[in-house]
Amino acid sequence: MKSVLLNVDGMSCGGCKSKIENNLKDNDAISEVTVSLEEKTVQVQGDDSLSNMSLKKDIEELGFSVTGMKKL
Amino acid sequence: MQTEPTDQNIQLKIEGMSCASCANLIEREVGKLAGVKNSVVNYAVESGTFVVDGPERQEEVMSKIQELGFSSKASEDGGESGEEREESKKEKIRKNFQQFLISITLAVGLFALAMWPLKGWPSPTLNHWLQFLLCVPVYAWTGKKFQLSLLQFLKTGKSNMNTLIGLGTTSAFLYSLFITAFTAKSVEWGLTQKVYFEAVGFIISFVYLGQYFEEKAKMKTTEALNNLLKLGAKTATLVTEEGTKEIEISVVKKGDILRVKPGGKFPVDGKVVKGTSSVDESMISGEPLPVFKEKGSALYAGTINGDQVIDYKATKVGEETFLAQIIHFVEQAQGAKPEIQKLADKVSGVFTPVVIVVAFITLALWLIFGSEPIWGQAISNFIAVLVIACPCALGLATPTAVVVATGRASLNGILIGGGDILEKAVGVNTIVFDKTGTITEGKPTVTSFLVDESEEESILKDVASIEQFSEHPLSKAITKYAAEKGLSLGEPDEFEVIKGKGLVAAIEERSYIIGNEALLKENSIEVRSDYGPNKVGSYIYIVRNQRHVGTFVVGDKIKETSAKAISEFRKQGIETWMITGDNEVVARSVCEELGIDHFLAGALPLEKSEKIIELQKQGKVVAMIGDGVNDAPALAKSDLSLAMGTGTDVAISASDVTLVKGDLLKAVEFLKISQNTLKIIKQNLFLSFIYNSLLIPVAAGILVVFGGPQMPPVLASVAMALSSISVVTNSLRIRGAQ
Numbered sequence: 001m002k003s004v005l006l007n008v009d010g011m012s013c014g015g016c017k018s019k020i021e022n023n024l025k026d027n028d029a030i031s032e033v034t035v036s037l038e039e040k041t042v043q044v045q046g047d048d049s050l051s052n053m054s055l056k057k058d059i060e061e062l063g064f065s066v067t068g069m070k071k072l
Numbered sequence: 073m074q075t076e077p078t079d080q081n082i083q084l085k086i087e088g089m090s091c092a093s094c095a096n097l098i099e100r101e102v103g104k105l106a107g108v109k110n111s112v113v114n115y116a117v118e119s120g121t122f123v124v125d126g127p128e129r130q131e132e133v134m135s136k137i138q139e140l141g142f143s144s145k146a147s148e149d150g151g152e153s154g155e156e157r158e159e160s161k162k163e164k165i166r167k168n169f170q171q172f173l174i175s176i177t178l179a180v181g182l183f184a185l186a187m188w189p190l191k192g193w194p195s196p197t198l199n200h201w202l203q204f205l206l207c208v209p210v211y212a213w214t215g216k217k218f219q220l221s222l223l224q225f226l227k228t229g230k231s232n233m234n235t236l237i238g239l240g241t242t243s244a245f246l247y248s249l250f251i252t253a254f255t256a257k258s259v260e261w262g263l264t265q266k267v268y269f270e271a272v273g274f275i276i277s278f279v280y281l282g283q284y285f286e287e288k289a290k291m292k293t294t295e296a297l298n299n300l301l302k303l304g305a306k307t308a309t310l311v312t313e314e315g316t317k318e319i320e321i322s323v324v325k326k327g328d329i330l331r332v333k334p335g336g337k338f339p340v341d342g343k344v345v346k347g348t349s350s351v352d353e354s355m356i357s358g359e360p361l362p363v364f365k366e367k368g369s370a371l372y373a374g375t376i377n378g379d380q381v382i383d384y385k386a387t388k389v390g391e392e393t394f395l396a397q398i399i400h401f402v403e404q405a406q407g408a409k410p411e412i413q414k415l416a417d418k419v420s421g422v423f424t425p426v427v428i429v430v431a432f433i434t435l436a437l438w439l440i441f442g443s444e445p446i447w448g449q450a451i452s453n454f455i456a457v458l459v460i461a462c463p464c465a466l467g468l469a470t471p472t473a474v475v476v477a478t479g480r481a482s483l484n485g486i487l488i489g490g491g492d493i494l495e496k497a498v499g500v501n502t503i504v505f506d507k508t509g510t511i512t513e514g515k516p517t518v519t520s521f522l523v524d525e526s527e528e529e530s531i532l533k534d535v536a537s538i539e540q541f542s543e544h545p546l547s548k549a550i551t552k553y554a555a556e557k558g559l560s561l562g563e564p565d566e567f568e569v570i571k572g573k574g575l576v577a578a579i580e581e582r583s584y585i586i587g588n589e590a591l592l593k594e595n596s597i598e599v600r601s602d603y604g605p606n607k608v609g610s611y612i613y614i615v616r617n618q619r620h621v622g623t624f625v626v627g628d629k630i631k632e633t634s635a636k637a638i639s640e641f642r643k644q645g646i647e648t649w650m651i652t653g654d655n656e657v658v659a660r661s662v663c664e665e666l667g668i669d670h671f672l673a674g675a676l677p678l679e680k681s682e683k684i685i686e687l688q689k690q691g692k693v694v695a696m697i698g699d700g701v702n703d704a705p706a707l708a709k710s711d712l713s714l715a716m717g718t719g720t721d722v723a724i725s726a727s728d729v730t731l732v733k734g735d736l737l738k739a740v741e742f743l744k745i746s747q748n749t750l751k752i753i754k755q756n757l758f759l760s761f762i763y764n765s766l767l768i769p770v771a772a773g774i775l776v777v778f779g780g781p782q783m784p785p786v787l788a789s790v791a792m793a794l795s796s797i798s799v800v801t802n803s804l805r806i807r808g809a810q
Contacts, residue, residue, distance in 0.1 A: 007568065052563045056541060068568035069541070 001031075004052060006042045007068035008059060011035065016064070023062055024055075043072070079109065082130050083403070084120045086113065088142040090217075090283075093232040093463050096421045103135050105129075112409065116471035117294055120144070121404065141224055147515060158291070165287045172280035175214045179273030181206045184642060186270040200252040200267050205372070207269035211245050215276045217230035227596055231424040237279055237430065240458035244268035244275075244785065247451050264448030268455070268606055268785070275459055275789040282793020286464070289800035292807075293472050296479025298553075300399050303355050303374035308339035311383055328386045341388035341395075344369045349380035356395060356485070356732065379513035401480045406473075410491040412753060413470035420463040427768070428462040434772040448652045449773065452785060460788035465763060465795040468758030472803035477749040480807055485717075485732035486742050493728040496712045497746035499693045503641055503739075504706070506661035506698035507652035508663060510716055511638075511736070512628040514699065516545050516610070519629060522603040523614075523622030529559070531622050535614055537561040538577040538584060542569060549626050574612070585615040608658050630662065635738035638666045644743070647692070651680050653702060696733075698737060699723050714739055745806070752806055757800045763795045 011017060017035040020042060024033045030046040044055060056066045090094055095115035102122060103111035110123035122133055130146065139145045184190045185203050200435040212219065215238075215397030222238030225231045232753055248267035251258050259265065310319045321339050325332065329345060332338055338351075350362035353375045362378055365371060371384050373393040390396065409417070423635035431454050438450035474491035480490050488494065508514050523531055536554030539547040540561055554561065567577035574587015575593070585595055592599060592613050599613060600620045613620060641648055650671040652659050672683055684706050687694050696710035697702070699719025707713035707726040715727035718734035731738040771783050 026674075053540065065543070066490075067540070067571075069564070070566045070568075 002048050003043065003045045003072040004050075004055065005070045006044070006055070006059065006066050007040060007072055008064050009040065009067050010064040011037055011040065013037070019062055020059060020064070024058065027058070042046065048060060064072050080124055080127055080129075082122050082123070082124060082133065082146070083634060084134065084137070084144040084146060086118055086120050086137060086142055086144045089113075089115050089118060089312050090221075090232055090234050090464075093379045093420055093424055093467065095467065096417055097230055097232065098137055098142065100421075101140055102133055105132060105136055114471055115467055116290060116475050117297075117403075119403070140230070141221070153198065161287070161291050164285060165291070168280055168284040168287060171214045172277055172284055175210050175273060175277040175280055178206050178210045178279045179270065179464065182270035182273040183634060186267070197252075197255065200248075200269075203267060203269040204249060204252055207245065207248075207272050210273045210276050213271070214280070215241055218276070233424065233430065235424055236427060236458045236461055236654040237275065239431075240455045240785065241272045241275055243451065243458075244272050244283065244455050248272075262447070264445035264451075266445070266448050266778055268451070271455065271785045274786040275455075278789040278793050284787075284795055285399040285793070285797045286468075286478060286786055286800055288798065289804060290468075290472065292804055294473045294479065295807075296476070296483050297399070297402055300402065300482065301396070303337075303395060305337040305339040305373070309333075322390075324386055324389050326386055326389055329383055330386060331381065331383050333381055334377055334379050336377050338371045338373055338375050338377065338384070340373050340386045340390075341393045342384040342386045344371060344382055344384045344511075346383035349382050350378035352376040352378065355483070360514055368665075398482060398487060398575070401487050402478055405478045405488055405490045406495075410470060410495040410753070412475065412495060412757070413491065416466050416469060416757060420466045423461070425468065427458065427463075430768065430772070431457040431460075438773065449776070449782070452782065453771065453773040455785040456773075456783050456788040457768060460767050460771040460783070460792050461764060463797045464758070464792075465507070465760035468796060468799050468803075469760055470753050472725065472738070472800050473749050473756060473806060475751045476803050476806045477745055481745050484738070484741065485735070486738050486745070487717075487730040487732065488742070489728045493712065494746040494749045496728070496751050497695070497743055500646065500695040500712055500743070502647040502649065502694045504649040504680075504687070504694060504696045504710065505638075505668070505697075505736075506653055506680075506703045507650055507654055507659065508704075509699035509719055509734070510697055510703075511634045511650065511662060512630050514628065514718070516549040516626045517629045518549050518624050519554070519609055519627040521622065522625065527621065527744065529557075530558065531614060531616065533559050533561065534579050534582065534584065534616070535586060535624075535791075537579060538564045538567055538575065538586065541577075542575060543568050546610060546626050550612070550624060553624075568626065583617055586612060589613065608661050630665065631734075631736065633735050633737045635666050637740050638668060640740045642669075649683075649687070651675050651683055651706070653677075677705050679703040681709040684709045697736070699734065714742070741807055749806055752803055756802055759799055759802070760795060 011020070017037060020035055023035045024030050024044065029050045030044055034043040034052040042059065052069060056069065059066055086098065095113040098120060098430065099111050099113040102108055105124045107129045108122055109125065111120070113120040124130070124133065134144050182203055185193070185199055185206070218234045218238035218241060221232060222242055225235045248269050251263060251265060251267055304321070306321055307318050308321055308324050309316050309331045311331050315544035316331055324340050330339065330342065334349070344365050344367050346367070348366045350364050352362050353372065354373055356372055358391070365382065371462065372395065374395040431781070434457050435450050435454040437451055439446060443447045470491065477494060478488045478491070505511050521528070521532070532554050536551050536559060539550045541564065562579065562581040564577045567575055569575050570587065570591060572584070573591040577584045577586070585591060585597065588611065589599065592615065595615070596621060597615050597618060603620060603623040609625040612624040612626060614622045638648055648668045650659065650663055650668045652671070652673055653675055654673060656673040663671045675683065680703065684694050684696060688711070689745045694710045695712040695714065696706050697714040697716070698707055699716035701720050701722045704722050704726045705714065707723060713727040714729045714731060715723040716734035717724065717730050717732035722731050729742055771788050773782055776782050
C-alpha cells in the first residue's frame with residue numbers, strides 16, 4: 001500500500017472534485033481518493049504498483065495542473 | 073486581398089479554351105458581371121478563380137461562361153483525384169490525335185489529287201469535284217470547332233485562335249468551291265484557276281497535331297500538382313471495439329482511431345495513440361530522412377508509415393488536412409499572374425482582331441499591287457497570315473513556366489503564393505532574418521552541462537527524473553537531453569513547483585533544489601564559481617543536499633543548415649541582417665558564428681518593421697524570413713516575405729512563401745527556382761514575340777516583294793504548331809534544373 005498527496009491547481013468547485021474522484025477510481029490500482037478544495041490537494045491511496053508519473057498525467061488530462069507531490 | 077465576410081471564392085474547371093485569348097475573354101466578361109469582384113482565368117491549368125459576393129453567383133458565372141462558348145464545372149478541391157484529372161486530360165489528348173488521324177488521311181488523299189500522282193485525274197473539273205468531296209468532312213466535321221468559332225465571331229465580334237483558323241480555312245474552302253462550281257464565271261472575273269482544298273485538309277491536320285503535342289506537354293506541366301493529388305489515400309482502416317474495418321476516406325470523422333500498417337499511407341492528419349514508427353514525410357516536406365513518431369506525435373495525410381503498425385486518432389479530415397491545404401495553395405498560386413504576363417495578356421487580347429485586319433490588308437495590297445496570278449497570290453497570302461499568327465505561344469509563355477515552377481517547388485517543401493512572387497524574388501539584394509525559430513531551433517536545448525565528470529550520470533538521472541514532472545520548457549529541454557543519452561528515469565518521492573523559480577524535490581533520500589539564482593539565494597546556497605555564468609543561455613542550478621553540484625546551460629541551438637544557407641546567400645552577393653528581440657550578447661555571438669553582416673538586437677516587433685522600411689529607403693530590395701507573431705509586421709512590410717512552416721499561422725499567412733520544414737536552405741533553393749523561372753519566361757516571351765513579328769510579314773508575302781519565295785498556307789500551319797510546342801517544352805526545362 002502507498003499513499004500520495006498531490007498539490008493540484010485549477011480545482012474550483014464540487015464538479016472538479018467529483019470529476020477527479022470518479023476518474024481516478026476507474027484505475028484498479030487506486031483504492032481511495034480524497035480531494036480537498038481548500039487545501040488544493042488530492043490524496044490517493046493505492047497499490048505499490050501505482051506510478052506517480054501516470055497519476056500526474058491522469059489528473060492533468062482532466063484539465064488540472066499538478067504542482068507538487070509528496071509520499072505519505 | 074481584403075474581402076468582405078460574405079465574399080466567396082469559387083473555383084471552376086473550364087473546358088474548351090484553345091488559347092490565351094479565350095482565357096482573357098472569359099476573365100474580362102465574367103469580371104463585368106454584377107457581384108463578381110475578381111476574376112482570374114488560367115489557360116495553362118484550365119481553371120478560373122472568381123471572388124463573388126454570394127454563393128448564388130456561381131450559377132450566373134457558369135452560365136456566362138457557357139454563353140461565351142465554353143463549358144465549366146465546379147472543381148471540388150480534392151474531390152477530383154489525381155487519376156481522374158489525368159484521365160480526363162488523356163481522353164482529350166486521345167481525341168485530338170483521332171481528329172488528326174482522320175484529317176491527315178483525307179489530306180493525303182487531297183494531296184494525291186491536287187499534286188501527285190493523280191493531278192488532273194480523271195478530268196480537271198471532275199478532279200476538283202473529287203477534292204471537294206474529300207475536303208467536306210475535314211472542313212465541316214473535324215474542323216467544326218473552327219467554323220463554329222468563326223460564326224461566334226461574326227455574331228458577337230469575339231475572336232480567338234480558332235477564329236483565325238476558321239476564317240483561313242473557310243476562305244480557302246469557299247474560294248475553291250466557287251472556282252469548281254462556277255468555272256466559267258470565275259474565268260470571266262479573272263480569278264486564278266487554283267483550288268485550295270488540300271490546304272484546308274493540311275491546315276486542320278497540323279493544327280490538331282500541334283494541339284496534340286501542346287496538350288501532352290501541358291499535361292507534364294501540371295504533373296507536380298497531380299502527384300500531390302495522388303498522394304491522398306482512398307480508404308482507411310477504422311479500429312473499433314469489434315475489430316478493424318476498411319472504410320472510405322470520405323466517411324472518416326475527427327476522433328476516429330485508425331490503423332496504418334507498415335508501408336501504408338496515412339489517410340488523414342492525426343496524433344499517434346499507440347505504437348512507434350519512423351515515417352517518410354518527404355512528399356510534403358521535401359525532407360528525405362524518416363521522422364520518428366511516438367505517442368502524441370503529429371501525423372500528416374499522404375505520408376508513408378515505416379516499419380511498425382501505428383494506431384492514431386484523426387484530428388483533421390477532408391479539406392482541413394495539411395495535404396489538402398497545400399494542394400489548394402498550389403492551385404491558387406498557379407492562377408496568380410506575374411506583372412510580366414500582364415503585358416503579354418494585353419497584346420494577346422487584341423492579337424486576333426489585329427491579325428484579321430492585317431490579313432485583309434494583305435489581301436487588298438496583293439489585289440491592288442500584285443502581279444499575275446493576282447487572285448492566287450492574294451488568297452494564298454491571306455490564308456497564310458491567318459494561319460501562322462499564334463497568340464497561343466504568347467499566352468502560354470508565362471503560365472506554363474509558373475505552373476512548372478510552383479509545382480516543382482511544392483514537391484520540395486516550398487509553397488509559393490503565386491507567379492508574381494517568383495518575379496519579386498529575383499530583385500532581392502538584402503535578406504533580413506529573425507533569430508529565434510528561423511536561424512535557431514526556437515526551442516530551448518541544453519547546450520552544456522557543467523558538472524563533475526564522475527557524477528555526471530547519477531546527477532543527470534536524478535534531475536531528469538524530477539524534471540519530467542514539470543511542464544516548463546526548460547524542464548522539457550533537460551528530460552530530452554537525458555533521453556538522448558539513453559538514461560532510464562525513475563520517480564521522485566516528493567516534488568514541488570516554485571513558480572517562476574524552479575522546483576524542490578526528493579528522490580531516494582536525496583534532496584534537490586533545481587532552479588534559477590533567485591531560488592538558490594532564497595535557500596541561502598552559494599553558487600560555485602566554476603559552475604557559474606560565463607556562457608550564453610539560461611542557467612539552471614542544481615543543488616543536492618544543500619550543495620551546488622552542477623549547472624545546465626540552456627540555449628537556443630542554431631539549426632544545422634543555417635550556416636550553409638547564409639554562406640550561400642552571401643556568395644550571391646546578398647547583404648544579410650539579423651533582427652532579434654534577444655539581447656546583444658546572444659545576437660553578436662550568433663552573427664559571428666554564422667558570418668551575418670549586420671544585426672539589430674533587442675528589437676520590438678514594430679522596430680523590426682521600421683528597420684525594414686529604413687533599409688528600403690536606402691534603395692534595397694528586402695526579403696524577410698521569420699516565424700513568429702512578432703515578425704508579422706516586418707513580413708508584411710518587406711518586398712518579399714518567407715515564413716517558416718514550423719512557425720505560427722500568423723507569420724505564414726502574412727507571407728508570400730512558406731518553407732514547410734523551416735529549413736533556410738530551402739530559401740536558397742527558392743531564389744534559384746525564381747531566377748531560373750524568370751529567365752525561362754523571358755526566353756518564352758522573346759521566342760513568341762520574335763516568332764510572330766518575323767513570320768507574319770513573311771506569310772504576308774514580304775519576301776516575294778524582294779524576289780524571295782512565298783510561304784504556302786500549309787507550311788504556315790506547321791510553323792504555328794511548332795511555336796506553341798517550343799514554348800511549352802522550354803518551360804518544362806524548369807523541372808530538371810537544380
